[in-house]
Amino acid sequence: MDLHFGDSKPTDEERSAVDALLGPPESSWEGADRSDADLRWARGGREARDRRDLLLPGLHAVNDRIGWISEGALDYLCRRLTVPPAEAYGVATFYAMFSVRPRPATVLHVCTDLACAAAGAPRLCAGIEARLGPGSGVSVERSPCLGLCERAPAALAIKAGDPVRTAVSAPATVEEAVLAANSPGSAPEEPPAALAVPQAGQDGLMLLHRVGVVDPSSLDDYRAHGGYTALRRAFELGPAGVIREVTDSGLVGRGGAAFPTGRKWQATASQPDRPHHLVCNADESEPGTFKDRVLMEGDPYALVEAMTVAGYATGAHKGYLYLRGEYPRALHLLEHAITQARARGLLGDDVLGQGYAFDIEIRRGAGAYICGEETALFNSIEGYRGEPRSKPPFPVEKGLFGKPTVENNVETLVNVLPILTMGAPAYAEIGTGRSTGPKLFCVSGSVERPGVYEVPFGATLGEVLALAGVREGLRAVLLGGAAGGFVRPDELDVPLTFEGTREAGTTLGSGVVMAFDDGVPLPRLLLRIAEFFRDESCGQCVPCRVGTVRQEEALHRIVERTGADAADDIALLREVGRAMRDASICGLGQTAWNAVESAIDRLGAYE
Amino acid sequence: MTVTPLGIPRRMLEFTLDGEEARVPEGSTILDACRAAGKDIPTLCEGDTLRPKNACRLCVVEVEGARTLVPACSRKAEPGMEVRTDTERARHSRKVVLELLASSVDLSTTPEVAGWLKEYEAKPDRFGPDAARLNEEPRVDDELYVRDYDKCILCYKCVDACGDQWQNSFAISVAGRGFDARIAVEHDAPLTDSACVYCGNCIEVCPTGALSFKSEFDMRAAGTWDEARQTETTTVCAYCGVGCNLTLHVQDNEIVKVTSPHDNPVTHGNLCIKGRFGYQHVQNRD
Numbered sequence A: 001m002d003l004h005f006g007d008s009k010p011t012d013e014e015r016s017a018v019d020a021l022l023g024p025p026e027s028s029w030e031g032a033d034r035s036d037a038d039l040r041w042a043r044g045g046r047e048a049r050d051r052r053d054l055l056l057p058g059l060h061a062v063n064d065r066i067g068w069i070s071e072g073a074l075d076y077l078c079r080r081l082t083v084p085p086a087e088a089y090g091v092a093t094f095y096a097m098f099s100v101r102p103r104p105a106t107v108l109h110v111c112t113d114l115a116c117a118a119a120g121a122p123r124l125c126a127g128i129e130a131r132l133g134p135g136s137g138v139s140v141e142r143s144p145c146l147g148l149c150e151r152a153p154a155a156l157a158i159k160a161g162d163p164v165r166t167a168v169s170a171p172a173t174v175e176e177a178v179l180a181a182n183s184p185g186s187a188p189e190e191p192p193a194a195l196a197v198p199q200a201g202q203d204g205l206m207l208l209h210r211v212g213v214v215d216p217s218s219l220d221d222y223r224a225h226g227g228y229t230a231l232r233r234a235f236e237l238g239p240a241g242v243i244r245e246v247t248d249s250g251l252v253g254r255g256g257a258a259f260p261t262g263r264k265w266q267a268t269a270s271q272p273d274r275p276h277h278l279v280c281n282a283d284e285s286e287p288g289t290f291k292d293r294v295l296m297e298g299d300p301y302a303l304v305e306a307m308t309v310a311g312y313a314t315g316a317h318k319g320y321l322y323l324r325g326e327y328p329r330a331l332h333l334l335e336h337a338i339t340q341a342r343a344r345g346l347l348g349d350d351v352l353g354q355g356y357a358f359d360i361e362i363r364r365g366a367g368a369y370i371c372g373e374e375t376a377l378f379n380s381i382e383g384y385r386g387e388p389r390s391k392p393p394f395p396v397e398k399g400l401f402g403k404p405t406v407e408n409n410v411e412t413l414v415n416v417l418p419i420l421t422m423g424a425p426a427y428a429e430i431g432t433g434r435s436t437g438p439k440l441f442c443v444s445g446s447v448e449r450p451g452v453y454e455v456p457f458g459a460t461l462g463e464v465l466a467l468a469g470v471r472e473g474l475r476a477v478l479l480g481g482a483a484g485g486f487v488r489p490d491e492l493d494v495p496l497t498f499e500g501t502r503e504a505g506t507t508l509g510s511g512v513v514m515a516f517d518d519g520v521p522l523p524r525l526l527l528r529i530a531e532f533f534r535d536e537s538c539g540q541c542v543p544c545r546v547g548t549v550r551q552e553e554a555l556h557r558i559v560e561r562t563g564a565d566a567a568d569d570i571a572l573l574r575e576v577g578r579a580m581r582d583a584s585i586c587g588l589g590q591t592a593w594n595a596v597e598s599a600i601d602r603l604g605a606y607e
Numbered sequence B: 001m002t003v004t005p006l007g008i009p010r011r012m013l014e015f016t017l018d019g020e021e022a023r024v025p026e027g028s029t030i031l032d033a034c035r036a037a038g039k040d041i042p043t044l045c046e047g048d049t050l051r052p053k054n055a056c057r058l059c060v061v062e063v064e065g066a067r068t069l070v071p072a073c074s075r076k077a078e079p080g081m082e083v084r085t086d087t088e089r090a091r092h093s094r095k096v097v098l099e100l101l102a103s104s105v106d107l108s109t110t111p112e113v114a115g116w117l118k119e120y121e122a123k124p125d126r127f128g129p130d131a132a133r134l135n136e137e138p139r140v141d142d143e144l145y146v147r148d149y150d151k152c153i154l155c156y157k158c159v160d161a162c163g164d165q166w167q168n169s170f171a172i173s174v175a176g177r178g179f180d181a182r183i184a185v186e187h188d189a190p191l192t193d194s195a196c197v198y199c200g201n202c203i204e205v206c207p208t209g210a211l212s213f214k215s216e217f218d219m220r221a222a223g224t225w226d227e228a229r230q231t232e233t234t235t236v237c238a239y240c241g242v243g244c245n246l247t248l249h250v251q252d253n254e255i256v257k258v259t260s261p262h263d264n265p266v267t268h269g270n271l272c273i274k275g276r277f278g279y280q281h282v283q284n285r286d
């Protein structure tokens, strides 16, 4: 590979941001000043190329320090990692949180997604823009769901610098959002994660029982509340024993695909190819979903422990925690938890003195919903564009870095702890025959007490809504997020299980329950969903890349229309939707039409 | 003359193709099997010299038991598989894909598309006059080749040919995402400021004419491009000792472009800048 670099040079600031991550360059081949030795020997090459996966962290480093990524900074990063600049440019422009054009150091992301839109986000945006005025040094960007739906409307300010500063304002007012943007350091502290858990402290919780009870920054407190008993049990059982327990528990993935976790672990564990990798998918980006954030912020050690158990069972020595870029507080708490665990021998070369080596590395996403798709996530970690790979081969065979990989989301992993402490049979008793255990639901929208709720599988939609106190005039419930479907107020007795929702012709998806009252204009809502998919399509395959655009256009045309006036466009939507579902490469394109279809068929949206 | 190398013998596997037994060597794709059986499946992003990216989704077929349709160009045939190539479901997807593409980019120089549009009764106009299109101006950075991304279907073939599959120059990549995704060189600069080495291998694989010789681009603009009047002569490049095969496309006694046979076991259709673009000297008649 003969790499070509332009003439643009990094500024000192950019160079130091990159060097802080990668260390100083060792030769002029990597961008240092030329020395005599450089004329006689070459460095870099394969060694540098093997660090390609540091591209995304490198882009973050520059973006965090400067606020955007210049040509000089990108070229310097490419030199350091032996990455072709065209590819790095393709990666940098893939993510919404990066900019390759100059912009102010402060970016204020204002959520305009479903829950926030219903809570007045458009007015908020307009107010913020009016207050800040031109030349304010703040770039206001309309953002998809920030995972703070229980406190809608939400805004997240990120001010580049060393260190980068962030502040969240939610529920946001114009004044608070402007304050957060102007001086993130002095903005009021966010309320604790427990505030998003109305059941916090109640008896009988299994996944949320420590949220609001333990100090999320204290390992001792975690241990005092039952922490690390599951890992000890895992070491007693041995890897095969752990997999047996998980299989017998009936646990299936909570990310939406509902694949049996035990089978996935077994399939990975038995691969002869080494090393094995573990990936925790904490890229929760489904609009309306915030349960993983609450778990990570309220009980971070639980995730660290659960990942260690999963790594042990599947024969992995390295776990990657792929965290949503928009979750700064979760990032800090998890970084702290991992450092503490390492210092206390709960991660590292010899976990708990059992001769098992395991460590966790956090990788930050940068604003791309598609990176929640497991193979897109692998590409993202590896330093490529977050485009899904086609399957087969499946990740258990060829996943991260082409090696056998087990990938689970946060909620799935955290379930492993009670499975080990209470034993598979007791766990399998909970819920229904085919959907076992407890399940988290993110309830938001038109309810009195929005938040994360834990109920055993089998509770009905109405029961979950009752917990949250549904308001008068319920018009529709969006189940499963933007990729899910709407149900009517007279369908609230649908049992929240995988089989129950399937029978009712809908889906549990990621556990979103978003309630809308009759004040919300349905066509606007559907338009927002279409806009979301158009923005988030990776662009790789035609049905999704163009189909999502045509879907949005058709919905625009019929925003104010019903009946015969909308019929042609609805027929068009159906035809395009069918091809997207059938022929798209990945779940994004395959599900992008679900919610709209359900609104037409079940809610009579345009009648 | 081209040479077809014989590979190591492979085991045969059996599966059902449109209700009939098919036997193909292990490792064959469904598309290979279809072609061997004389079935015609439309393809756009598949390239004979590249690993398929399966991005266009035109070649989808139905596989018994699969939730979605599968791309014939990249899915390997498996023993016992039941494949149907021409069902209503597959045809529907192909039709919509053709409509989506034809409504967003200019397919006027994409061979075979006109026929498929007719065959599948695709009506790209039905998305209305306001349907978003790429609407890009051609980029002419020098006298060698032109990038007319208004014709680009994002098949990724040029990226793969420039990158790790052939040239290893990595001068082009996909930038942006979704409908805004575009083929671009680093920092979206002019080609002349990029890592491009002008091997033209991307032009060789581009299925739509989005990448073309400047000579072809100019003649098309002038209305003088006429493939019916062109002859193709395969000869040997005389510039260096590698001895690549060149196919000279000649119209009115002028070389109008140079390609290379894809089934040549040495070059697989790839050339370097001299073989690809250095043809003016042979017709310098002053």
Ligand code: SF4
Pocket: A370, A387, A388, A536, A537, A538, A539, A540, A541, A542, A544, A545, A584, A585, A586, A587, A588, A589, A590
């Ligand atoms: S379905 Fe959409 S997101 Fe998935 S690969 Fe295709 S373009 Fe990308």
Ligand code: SF4
Pocket: B151, B152, B153, B154, B155, B156, B157, B158, B159, B183, B202, B205, B206, B207, B208, B209, B210, B211
């Ligand atoms: S320029 Fe041609 S080869 Fe490259 S992606 Fe577009 S259509 Fe494919």
Ligand code: SF4
Pocket: B237, B238, B239, B240, B241, B242, B243, B244, B271, B272, B273, B274, B275, B276
């Ligand atoms: S095309 Fe290039 S490499 Fe091939 S024979 Fe000609 S000069 Fe040599």
Ligand code: FES
Pocket: A111, A112, A113, A114, A115, A116, A117, A144, A145, A146, A147, A148, A149, A152, A153, A154, A287, A288, A289
């Ligand atoms: S934070 Fe705005 S919709 Fe989720």
Ligand code: FES
Pocket: B042, B043, B044, B045, B046, B052, B053, B054, B055, B056, B057, B058, B059, B060, B071, B072, B073, B074
């Ligand atoms: S030819 Fe198979 S997907 Fe494009």
